[in-house]
Amino acid sequence: IIPWMEVDNMWICVVHYLACLSPTIGSVVYHLFMNHIGGKQVYDTLLSLDMFGVCLVNTLGALPIIYITLLCYPTIQQASLLAYILLSAYGIYCATTANTNITRLKAFVWQALFRFSLFLFRVYGSGVGSPNSLRLFIIMDSLAVLGGLVNIIQIPERFSPGLFDNWGNSHQIMHVMVICSIIYLHWGTLEDLAWIKSYQCPTE
Ligand SMILES: [Zn+2]
Known part of the structure; x- marks a missing residue:
């Protein structure tokens, strides 16, 4: 459901499509x-593939946001x-070689801080972008961070071991x-x- 034909910046669509697909x-x-x-050995390879997908959405998904925020x-x-x-x-290297869930989540901290500073630049600085997208991106990152935290603190199975083995465990959440x-x-x-099509950067 990407409007391929109506977009001037085709690379954004390709990068975004791969970002959504990879994890x-x-x-x-x-x-x-x-x-x-x-x-x-097989398990570690599979886990690295899983982490690589998460790394790709973190990387490719943010490139259009950076491009648009700093358009001018x-x-x-x-x-x-x-x-x-x-x-x-560097984050991909850390995530695919991490040994624990905590170091795995830590591998994404720098990327998250980078995106957060972009959001601040949109709100308080001269960053641009659709007035509707920032709210969606903030919800996006909040959900991702919350998901990572739930996975680490292992709620709800922590309170009732065995009860959530099949359904409703932290990993599924x-x-x-x-x-x-x-x-x-x-x-x-x-x-x-949609916004970038009609936007013109202010001239000096
Ligand atoms: Zn999983």
Whole structure:
């Protein structure tokens, strides 16, 4: 449901499409092969694939947001895109080599702070973008952070071990929140894509 034909910046659509798709594919493959008997090595590879998908949505999903927020400052815009990609490469390395859920979540902190500073620049600075998209992006990041936290603190199964083994455990809650987060990313990006068509940066 991306309006491919009505958009001037085709790369935004491609990047956004891959961003939405990658964590979905990574997580499904990871969970689908949980019945393997290949031992730790196979498990670690599958988990890395799962994390790689999450890293890609964090990386690719944010590039259109950076591009649009800094639209009127081309030099800073290009530098920020490059900085975010380098930061993301480091985050991908940390996430795919992490040993615990906490270090796995920590791998995404710098990317989240980067996005948060962009949101601040939209509210208090000269960052631009659709007036409707910022609210959606903030909900997106809040859901993602909450999902990660629920996964770490392991609620509700912590209170009643065994009861949530099949349904309603923290890992499932996290996945539902992440899916909702991706939907908000999609709605926000659609808003920005529609907005960018009619926007002209103010001239000096
Ligand atoms: Zn999972």
